Amino acid sequence: xxxxxxxxxxxxxxxxxxxxxxxxxxxxxxxxxxxxxxxxxxxxxxxxxxxxxxxxxxxxxxxxxxxxxxxxxxxxxxxxxxxxxxxxxxxxxxxxxxxxxxxxxxxxxxxxxxxxxxxxxxxxxxxxxxxxxxxxxxxxxxxxxxxxxxxxxxxxxxxxxxxxx
Numbered sequence: 342x343x344x345x346x347x348x349x350x351x352x353x354x355x356x357x358x359x360x361x362x363x364x365x366x367x368x369x370x371x372x373x374x375x376x377x378x379x380x381x382x383x384x385x386x387x388x389x390x391x392x393x394x395x396x397x398x399x400x401x402x403x404x405x406x407x408x409x410x411x412x413x414x415x416x417x418x419x420x421x422x423x424x425x426x427x428x429x430x431x432x433x434x435x436x437x438x439x440x441x442x443x444x445x446x447x448x449x450x451x452x453x454x455x456x457x458x459x460x461x462x463x464x465x466x467x468x469x470x471x472x473x474x475x476x477x478x479x480x481x482x483x484x485x486x487x488x489x490x491x492x493x494x495x496x497x498x499x500x501x502x503x504x505x506x
């Protein structure tokens with residue numbers, strides 16, 4: 342039985358590229374702006390293009406599943422633009438790929454919690470798989486913080502690399 346273990350969040354316009362470190366970035370995902378460079382996280386198993394060096398922060402979060410370590414990599418391109426990549430490894434068999442309802446609930450709860458945390462409103466959402474992994478894209482408008490947050494969430498299976506397509 343396959344299980345989903347890793348959750349990867351690509352935040353605010355940060356969809357320039359994602360793949361495990363062993364894969365190459367498809368040319369269609371390359372950011373055309375100059376000055377972007379590749380960032381590699383061996384521990385996280387991903388690489389992305391970033392406009393500046395990413396700094397890591399790891400927070401331990403107590404949950405019903407036990408303590409989860411939430412890794413966030415971020416940089417500021419300007420006072421108004423922040424890029425983030427986050428991931429969290431869930432215990433094995435937490436989310437089963439054959440449970441469509443559980444996946445829908447997981448994506449919905451994650452999206453709603455993100456909106457709640459910034460006192461914002463979800464104004465757009467779409468299911469969007471990447472390389473066969475289930476995913477979701479959403480946008481939150483937060484009048485209180487005067488911000489717009491765009492997020493792509495991918496749910497990756499433990500120990501399984503995506504196939505090249």
